Amino acid sequence: MENLFNGKITKKDLAPYEMIGDGKDGEIYKVADDKVVKYFFKEETWQRELEAMKIGQTSTIMPRLYEYGEHYIVMEFVQGISLARHMKRHGYIDEEMTKKILFVLEEFKRLGFTRWDTEVRHMLMDASGDFKVIDHKRAFTSNAPYPTKLMKGMKKFDLSGEFMKHVKTLRPDVYQAWKKAK
Ligand SMILES: Nc1ncnc2c1ncn2[C@@H]1O[C@H](COP(=O)(O)OP(=O)(O)O)[C@@H](O)[C@H]1O
Numbered sequence: 001m002e003n004l005f006n007g008k009i010t011k012k013d014l015a016p017y018e019m020i021g022d023g024k025d026g027e028i029y030k031v032a033d034d035k036v037v038k039y040f041f042k043e044e045t046w047q048r049e050l051e052a053m054k055i056g057q058t059s060t061i062m063p064r065l066y067e068y069g070e071h072y073i074v075m076e077f078v079q080g081i082s083l084a085r086h087m088k089r090h091g092y093i094d095e096e097m098t099k100k101i102l103f104v105l106e107e108f109k110r111l112g113f114t115r116w117d118t119e120v121r122h123m124l125m126d127a128s129g130d131f132k133v134i135d136h137k138r139a140f141t142s143n144a145p146y147p148t149k150l151m152k153g154m155k156k157f158d159l160s161g162e163f164m165k166h167v168k169t170l171r172p173d174v175y176q177a178w179k180k181a182k
Pocket residue numbers: 020021022023024025026027028036038063075076077078079121122134135
């Protein structure tokens with residue numbers, strides 16, 4: 001397949017596209033129906049996220065990686081709402097969703113990431129309710145055996161208790177380990 005960019009990106013290359021995300025570490029533009037480009041402000045952040053995304057390609061929780069070059073990554077556009085938005089809109093986390101969240105955390109572990117955590121705004125749910133996670137720059141630089149950030153995000157919507165109740169039913173071993181770690 002033809003590449004969208006040729007190894008280096010300038011502001012001019014991005015001008016035709018709509019900016020759909022504007023984070024602390026980069027800007028995200030929609031470059032095709034199914035693709036975005038994340039343009040990084042810093043080379044170091046780009047390298048860290050690229051490494052995690054490459055390693056993560058064996059997992060369904062990772063957006064597909066299409067091409068990359070100096071300070072940018074072209075990846076799958078994940079259509080859907082974040083876990084944060086879901087909680088705000090619907091006000092619940094059910095057992096089925098808990099299963100899928102636990103799967104995401106297990107995948108971080110399986111991939112060898114040292115951060116077994118993410119933020120509720122970085123978990124995007126597709127049409128079938130499966131999660132894809134974005135923003136992996138801390139996959140290997142944080143050390144998190146317990147999903148502190150995720151739980152904090154749930155607490156904001158008063159849903160961490162509900163989530164933990166489902167975890168206890170589904171995976172009592174995980175529940176105990178998290179409780180101890182707290
Ligand atoms: N692959 C993607 N598909 C859909 N939206 C995305 C994608 N990547 C990023 N975004 C959007 O852009 C925002 C910022 O992206 P993020 O990777 O978190 O940037 P930063 O590293 O600056 O925090 C996200 O919150 C999301 O709304």
